Amino acid sequence: MDFDLSEEQQLLKDNVDRLTANRYAEIKTRTELMKSAKGYSEAFWKEFAEMGLLAIPFAEEHGGMGQGAIETMLVGEAFGRAQVLEPYFPTVILAGSALRLGAGEAMKAAVIPEVAAGTLTLAFAHQEPEARFDLANVTTSAKADGKGGYVLEGAKCVVLGGDSADKLVVSARVSGDRASKDGLALFLVDANAPGVTRKGYPTQDGTRAADVTLSGVKVGADGVIGEAGKAYPVIERTVQNGIAYLAAEAVGGMNALHELTVEYLKTRKQFGVPIGSFQVLQHRSVDMFVSVEQAKSMALYACVMVDEPDESERRRAMHAVKVQIGKSARHVGQEAIQLHGGIGMTMEYKGGHYFKRLTMIDLMFGNADHHLRELTKAGGLLAA
């Protein structure tokens, strides 16, 4: 057992921390980017590409760095701390995982180098309006066109980064009932392909998403990711990778939010003393610290388990991770706002940005309650 970062990892961490802290030093940068056309900075995206961040999880033969969950965790923490707006999560983590884990060699060779180089953005168009948190609940249909290709028909919603992505990884059903794990397929679809309609909008945390309608969208045989009908395991692992990353991002965010709160308590004066001199506020800061540490631990645990080959063990672990992250994020976020008082309620202060993002992270890919139930159904965390 060894918790130390390797030299390369430490270097990566230092670099990404420095760059993001620098680029997002002013809250105004973030609020202005939120209102810009794309909702993020293409210049920053290019810098992330140059630093190799977009290449991290991909194989070296596809222009990747061949690195793992620890490295994306370091990125997630830094991005959470700085509240980065660029679509790393949708492009590299979500859609990137689907390609990495599901696609055939030809597709990987064609697409991944572009992703790694920062010239292609992606989104994972999986959520449907009535699916809530059920990953298998897909009604978008894919009908075989007889030539190895498919025609897609359906509607997706809250596709993160979907408003500006160049290509979409779309889930659809080739067979089976609405919520069946069998019969699912993934497709790589050009976001501007005929029949694809996107309605983009901002999200509560300042990023962007889109509702996507697919109407007679034709996908060639070369657009099928893996084997049609057998995509559920890829979807599940994609989401598990998403959870591991979100855990790291949430830890970065809540750690920073906790520090901000403690700092505020030490400087804000009322009744002639810093309010941090009140024991009640100290103890509540301590309880926040405990929540942050528990979340950090589970973000690390996610790194250990996200590539665990035993799928039941992996599944139970990733449910547990999302439970703890949701619980800690809620506690830390709510207490941070309360301890700040009015200033935490404003968009002019970074605290509120953290709080909103942390709140949204819980709602992404199943909230704490959902994962607790799934964990329970799977027999719990300790060996059954």
Add this chain to the structure above:
Amino acid sequence: MDFDLSEEQQLLKDNVDRLTANRYAEIKTRTELMKSAKGYSEAFWKEFAEMGLLAIPFAEEHGGMGQGAIETMLVGEAFGRAQVLEPYFPTVILAGSALRLGAGEAMKAAVIPEVAAGTLTLAFAHQEPEARFDLANVTTSAKADGKGGYVLEGAKCVVLGGDSADKLVVSARVSGDRASKDGLALFLVDANAPGVTRKGYPTQDGTRAADVTLSGVKVGADGVIGEAGKAYPVIERTVQNGIAYLAAEAVGGMNALHELTVEYLKTRKQFGVPIGSFQVLQHRSVDMFVSVEQAKSMALYACVMVDEPDESERRRAMHAVKVQIGKSARHVGQEAIQLHGGIGMTMEYKGGHYFKRLTMIDLMFGNADHHLRELTKAGGLLAA
């Protein structure tokens, strides 16, 4: 709407408060009675009878006072405050309710005057080992003897006050499946009747209970309470009366425990100051206060609703009462021990007695979780 006690109610309250506070002034009285043969004081019981407490809920023609839930609430609060050991709950509230609500005139006329006079104690032998909190889960069988009587066969457990009761109100099944609400019957059985075996023991809160085995116990037609096979509503209302009383007793206990805690914080010195000067302990005392007030409110609500004729409304209300009582009792009990530190952990201090009784009250007739689930199944508290 009027929250004031009537003159008679105020007099009752003053009298019962004074008597119980006086009799149980020393914690030693309680611990010694706990170790005595019956586990309570027959002298105190006689005094309660003389004060009319045992007659409260019964009709005047049976030697009762013809009073209602407010009056038994006043007794419950006083008994909770003083941590009274006498079997008022099993005799007057539980078995008393079953007779009051279920028995025919002849049985009432024969038994209730003795109960009201304090010459007869009762117990409600309903709980079975595998029933947990399900009121309809009864396997004890009652076979008709063809002469209007029945023969009982089965086992009851944790029969409160069952070790010393003179008569038992026993539930048994004349027909139907294990958990069916149809086919239940109630019987009044002499505790020393042939075939009745009692194994008495102390309970965690210092009172007594017994496991009761019924082996070929013969009950005559005059021992059947109400109509055999139709007893479920009587059982349910008996338990609802029990919940209303336990709510009051818990409020009396947690109120006293909270006062004890605040008093302790004001007098106990560490670091040269009363520990009550620490803001954290003040705020936690305030949160306890809030829990006590919420519980008081629901104990009052229980008085309003326990005689509500609409059975669905009554049922939902009584579930809600037990949820709040369990939640408040847990919070107040745990915090009281924590804020006291070591002294609260000892049997030589009254705090621990309150804590244990409050803990047991939650386990009686369904804990907070159980009632929350039942409330949910019934559609919640607000009009559906």
Add this chain to the structure above:
Amino acid sequence: MDLRFSPEENAFRQEVRSFFQTEIPLSIRSKSIEGRRLTKEDMVTAHKTLHKKGWAVYNWPKDWGGCEWTPVQQYIFLEEMQSNGVPPPLAFNTSMNGPVIIQFGTDAQKKKFLPRIAALDDWWCQGFSEPGSGSDLASLKTTAVRQGDHYIVNGQKTWTTLAQYADWIFCLVRTDPSAKKQLGISYIVFPMTTPGVTRRPIQLIDGGSEVNEVFFDDVKVPVENLIGEENRGWDCAKFLLGNERFGIARVGISKMRVARIKELARRVPSGSGGVLMEDPQFAEKVAAAEVELKALEMTQMRFLAAERGNKSGKPNPATSMLKLKGSEIQQTVTELLMELAGPLAIPYANDEDDMIGHNEPIGAEWAAPAAPTYFNYRKVSIYGGSNEIQRNILAKAVLGF
């Protein structure tokens, strides 16, 4: 003891309910119930409708238009108002500044201000908090220096709710800088159009801008606009802050929200077949909130009954508990609504914001306000005396620490 409402009380409830449901436009009430933002016009319409009926200043003395209702009637009125989504009479006018003028104002001031306050002919806003003075209100720094028959006001207020709509402001200002804290403060009022007054909206985390910073730069205020005695403004402030006793728990609003959550949960898909209300995990959370809410309602009624016997006119400190528990339940309930919306709570669909991408997301018609309402309601445990301050009050006044 009779814990049921009397037939007269039930009749009164019927009367107010029927008035609300027939006279306050459904379009306005629906906005409240669905969590959409009310316009100034909505609030004015509701207020004026109530005023016409004689109910806008029910809490005032009869001479100035009050109703002399019993505490139970007031409770019923508020509950029906809240659970029917009726926007309340503007609090700055009717429960803050109006009562202060009634208590501390001169006859001339009463005649001048009260009718327009009651009718909402003037919209008032509150100038109390400052950037450096939140919980410690008495440390405020805005000064009013006497020059002849005027005060010259300089300084800054913040968290001024709906100042953008306001015609007048009531302000705490420091008139004697040498006096200790509370002792040098005065309560003055002036039009927001007075030269030197500027407002800057503050965007809150829900995306709206309901609060403002208000700056005073040599604002000239006639001396007759002083309410009460000079340097005794703290009395007005204490009176004002202690005045709101029972609306504070907002039981009716939480009831209305719970009802809406249950209604929505009976049609929102759970994702795994069926609707969310069939999911015991979610349904139990709703039921748990209902239990706390019922207990709070009973607590409020108990305090109300105790209040009847309280002739001192001083607020019962236990009402701090109503604020504490009431805000907690309001926050629980708004969080439940967000949880109900699930992933559909993620899109941001604020129609008054200048962010791009004004496409209406799927589910927006019911899910869009969920997260903003949750965000916005974090404030209820902060403003009006934070919950930490309420605990301090209870510790001292009730528990005797």
Add this chain to the structure above:
Amino acid sequence: MDLRFSPEENAFRQEVRSFFQTEIPLSIRSKSIEGRRLTKEDMVTAHKTLHKKGWAVYNWPKDWGGCEWTPVQQYIFLEEMQSNGVPPPLAFNTSMNGPVIIQFGTDAQKKKFLPRIAALDDWWCQGFSEPGSGSDLASLKTTAVRQGDHYIVNGQKTWTTLAQYADWIFCLVRTDPSAKKQLGISYIVFPMTTPGVTRRPIQLIDGGSEVNEVFFDDVKVPVENLIGEENRGWDCAKFLLGNERFGIARVGISKMRVARIKELARRVPSGSGGVLMEDPQFAEKVAAAEVELKALEMTQMRFLAAERGNKSGKPNPATSMLKLKGSEIQQTVTELLMELAGPLAIPYANDEDDMIGHNEPIGAEWAAPAAPTYFNYRKVSIYGGSNEIQRNILAKAVLGF
């Protein structure tokens, strides 16, 4: 970074596990697992078995019998010990008094005491707390007055765990009443059989009497029984209290209890058909505890790894968090067990108590310890520095307040 155990570490785990499971009698381990009370003999047997293997004082320096294990090995050892229900080496001997004597004792003292401490030939108990000195330990009042080559000890200790079994006591006493608080305290040891020592058991709310009051009435203690310097006993106390770093979270014990709860819940009827583990409400509570426990385990490993780099010998204040969260989880888990037992937790079936009615209640074989264990475990957030004290430490040392 490699967060998996190495093959060597896994082999070590196998070795200790197999030793525990084969050498520590099942009858003793079952008692721990089922929450029944251990006798003195059980504890001595377990300790001596570990000692024979060379593991009872694994944490001591090699010269005195220690194992020089890595922090990870220590962690594994403790986890296996706890999850297999092995009674730990007597803490008063091996992690309290032993290390103090190693650090502060003279050579003669070491030779005299350490071998018997390690072997549990003498059972030690701790005389720190006093009725007036709990969290504020330094305010203790027991005095030791020098008379020739003896101290005369007078005063009272309390919460002395298992003093009824003890042969010796280590005590904090005030040797200089004129010095300020910590400065006049000394650490002395003496046999419990010394004339003037009396003990009075205190019955706790679980029904047992594991703690005692210990009274000293002119107890004559030779000067050579002073450990360290006179009036510098506070150094020993600080060293002792800071010494326990990782066992404190008791992850293994909670794991063992969760496993037992799950096992029982798979056979205890739910009342409404089926078993309790099929009740999602209960099962989710268990799973929620498992998540917190897993997080705590990882936290402990992280702190352990950080500890490796910490050569200062000073305890990492963040370990207060292990106490805080560890006690919380222990309490959650014992409460779950009581909830599992439901109504069957109500009977009191303490076989060592003098209460009448020694009939074994139905279900007692598994349900009887549920409530007493819950009651008993309320202490874990009180003793060894209450959780409030731990929060004070964290606020100061980690957050810099």
